[in-house]
Amino acid sequence: MTDEMLPTELLTTMNEQFPCRAPQIRRLAALVGTDETPSPPAIVLHGLEATGKTTILRTFMDSVNASYTAGVTENVGGGDAGRAGDVCALGVRLSGVLSGVERKHFLVLDRVDRTREGSSVLFAALGRLGEMIPILTVIFILSVPKPRLLSSAEPPHIHFAPYTKEESIKILSKYVRRIPFQDIEEYTQKDAKEELYVWQKFCGTVWDSLAKGTARGVVQFRAIVDEMWEPFVKPIAEGEYGTRNYSSLYLLHKDMFRRETNVIDVVVPVGAGEKAVTKIHDLPYYSKFLLCAAYLASYNPARQDAVFFMKNNDFGRKKRRGGTTGSTKRTAKNRKIHRRLLGPQAFPLERLQAIFAAILPHRMSSSADIQTQIATLTSLRLLTKASATDVLEAGAKWRVNAGWDYIRHVARSVKFDIEDFVAE
Template sequence: MPALVEQPGYAQEKLAALSKRVLCRETQASTLLALLGEPEHYSYPSIFVYGHRASGKSHVTESMLQELELPHVVVSCVECVSSGLLLEQTLLSFFGPEAPALLPRAPSLSDFVRVYKQLRAESPSLQTHYIVLDRAEVLRDMEVNLLPGLLRLQELVDDNVSVILLSEIDWSKFRLNTGCLEPLLVHFPDYSKAELQLILEQDFHPLYSPELYSLFISILLGVFYSVCRDLRELRHLAALNFSKFCEPLGKGEAKESDTHKLWRNIEPHLKKAMQTVYLREVSSVQWEQQQLMEEKEAGALKGLSAYAHVELPYYSKFLLIAAYLASYNPARTDRRFFVKHHGKIKKTNFLKKHEKTSNHLLGPKPFPLDRLLAIFYSVVDSRVAPTASIFSQISSLVTLQLLTQVGHDDQLDSPKYKCAVSLDFIQVISRTVSFDIIRYLYDFL
């Protein structure tokens, strides 16, 4: 950090230690250091630090205040459900457990200013006091006068105090119609790929060489960097998958230099982890246990998604089966599969020479509603009247994303659909209603 050399010996040692804790944030740390100034000089009333999640805002700010041993308090605005809790927590950190008792039951900002001035008069100090408000965007939903008052708190209490706001959104979303004191803005940009590589490499496992962990991080970023720039999320994914990466080493099947074997072992695990980025339906421990259970399972149930465990109504299962058949069978084959007295059909005419590619490889094709209902009435065991209940179940399958509605908006009289489930999934559904779907699929003739 270039600005640190001009500091006296005491501060230089503190800031040298700080530079090791805030990797790849030297520019932002130098900017904050310049804004804070000398400990006993008046600082700017308010500083607004903004940037995306996990970009180092809180870490750099708190680390700097701790290393410089400046009096400060860090308050999470998310944890404070009311402005009263925020004000009480500030007094508690600065003046001890007896200070909040001086406030009324539902304190306002004016009550806080009165008590703060009273307590500061009893224990005067020249050092700047810093109030750090994390997740400051929550302040917009509190009292109208709270945010403008905090921005000019130094003027209200007539004391050397500075408020630092940390937020994930920019200042333009905070501006009030009534006007308020403009804070100084400090932006924390997203980490680049090289910076993420450098930071994540610091978490290397003591049982393996740093070079191996650096290789693993390089592979991880190569897969996830295009969809995820969040340092916390990437660190979580690295901790979750490094043991899988090292399995061939523990079994003696590969060496650290066998990068191809290590990649082939970790590739399927990274594909599964890609489905859980930013989406925590279960905890990490439960997700690992689920992966172990899937590896032990055999047959059609292996590797199924969570939708396979969703129980559907009886006729919805047959509607889904009919939709799958309509998506993966050519329309000209319906007569052969679903008409009892279809007559003789020559095999040479039935199988076209140019149809060499499996329909399952080409993906599902759209089909009209009348074809879906025709197949449904052919495969269902009992005779079902075309009531509104059947049509509502089709809408429910679309809502569950088991069916996808396609086509133009003007085709209201004949909507088209596509089936959005896999072959393994539809086989499980078919077994629950004792229907052999393989016999009715064109690709398996």
């Protein structure tokens, strides 16, 4: 359909309401036509989310006063004609409802590709409804069309491509947010032009830094811009910067465009008032040292216990100075994988108690019950049994069930430098 066949007022109104979608509107108008011109049995509108497929279709249908529906009896006339159990029954129902209608009718199936039981057979059957009923056209709205979707002659497609950076900024510039000036007396056309300048520059910066990789459409892009707008223009509103000093204003707020806090609500929706809670067990004093000892017993070789935990060896702290060239080469040749990557190793209970006594900075209180502390760690699944023997037997083996970050946090809470006792 040429522009002469489409009313000029309608084309202008649609283009103003939906910028950057003039080609899609013209193709839609050519396929829908008028009641005197034929339409294809099926039409496919496809594109990613927030590209205007459903909104533009509904607005256009209402503007040209076309007969369309998303249900069988809605806007067609007649009451409840009963339920259709399959596509064949649906075709019979539609034929009966549309038998006395002289106008063309359009059946809109939005997001039909997201149905649970959707298959190529179902889509093909729905597409042939337009061939069975001459005045009916089925319009499919899909995210991504599949090849040979309707298993028949390929229906006409209208692609709603994702908005580019320039198109997204143009759409957002239709509704520019005001700068809350504190000392402005009268809002003039010059103020509006200056706000538009800052708004477009700001939208471009947000797109390049955040929205291009996180926002999936114009709606999310707008949400990010609205979230960051007021903090960004606050120095302008207070008179500290001018509207043409955008580079200086960007340098002042450059950290704002590096953080992800402004897009978390868009990418990961969080309920109002919810706060992130880090779950750390509030362990007793001796249990923390026991857990550190269990980690050292699981990740340190038993043959190096004398090196790390001898009392007369300055607690066996690792030497910070470099060794000989031969020892360095020999270590690199014999050990290629870090022990922390090999997982925790099993250890007997006697070794755990010995390491615990070595790393404890003072004598243990007589009222402390080590067995109860071990039972507490076991109930919290921070210690797990690694052998099939009974817990009370001497040969029972255990292993730690906590990661390095958690253990380091526990060690720092009791001012224990566990890094000096971990074998490399």
